[in-house]
Amino acid sequence: MFESADFSIKPTLTGAKVLLRPFIPEDLDAILAALRDPDVRRLTGSVHEESTEPVPEDPAEHERLRDWYATRETQPDRLDLAIADIATGRCVGEAVLNRWDPGNGSCNFRILIGPDGQGRGLGTEATRLIVGYGFEKLGLHRISLEVYAFNPRARRAYEKAGFRPEGVLRESLRYGDEWIDATVMSILSREWAEHHGHPA
Structure with a gap:
């Protein structure tokens, strides 16, 4: 059952x-700015030392x-x-389902929100959208x-979207x-079916 999940479709999900x-070339500057932000790098565990300075631009990294x-649009086993x-039309980050385990119907979730998108509930809504797609369209279990x-x-x-600590x-x-x-x-499929990302 789980092996039939179709990650080749890259949807547009509207909240x-x-x-x-799907990504477009114009998104790259926003993603690069987020990845160079010192606070984002710390919170995602990308660095091991404190720094308040943005990471300098590196043409090779770009x-x-x-x-x-x-x-990202051609990946058959993940969704980026x-x-x-919506207010500005600008990219503020990414939402990803990866580490697809077809035998167990499970995926990992990660999200990155740059400074321009923080503090307004965008991350919670993006989490609900992609998790809902994972359960309702891809047929994931976990x-x-x-x-x-x-x-x-x-x-x-994450808790607001229904994730529970393990x-x-x-x-x-x-x-x-x-x-x-x-x-x-x-979060499990049966939990999502109960609250659709809005637990009591």
Whole structure:
């Protein structure tokens, strides 16, 4: 049953605040800006030392990421969608279902929201849209994620969309002189069917 999930279709998903859609070349600058933002890099566990300075532009990285995002539409085992702010039409991040396990009907979820898209509920809505698509159209059984202990804002957004904590990966990230735990969270298809991303 789970093997029939069709990741080759790259949908456009419309919410009240965000539009999830396939990437276009014009999105790259927004994605690069988000990936270079010091706070985004810290919260995603991309760095191990504190820095308040944006990462300098690197032409080689720009080229690599341009090639990466140009191939997202042809991936048969994952779904990468740009998050566009409906108010401005601009890309503010990405929502991804990856690590497809057909035997178990499961995927990993990750999301990246740059500074221009934070603090307005765009991430919660984008999470609900792509998770709903995963369960209702792809027929997934389970979607999971990991969130670091120093990112309570993201954890709250995931909880609002129906993710539940499962356990803790102790000291899974070294950041400066500290070890940071990560919480594993998941949502199951039967839970989604009960609340559609709006748990009580």
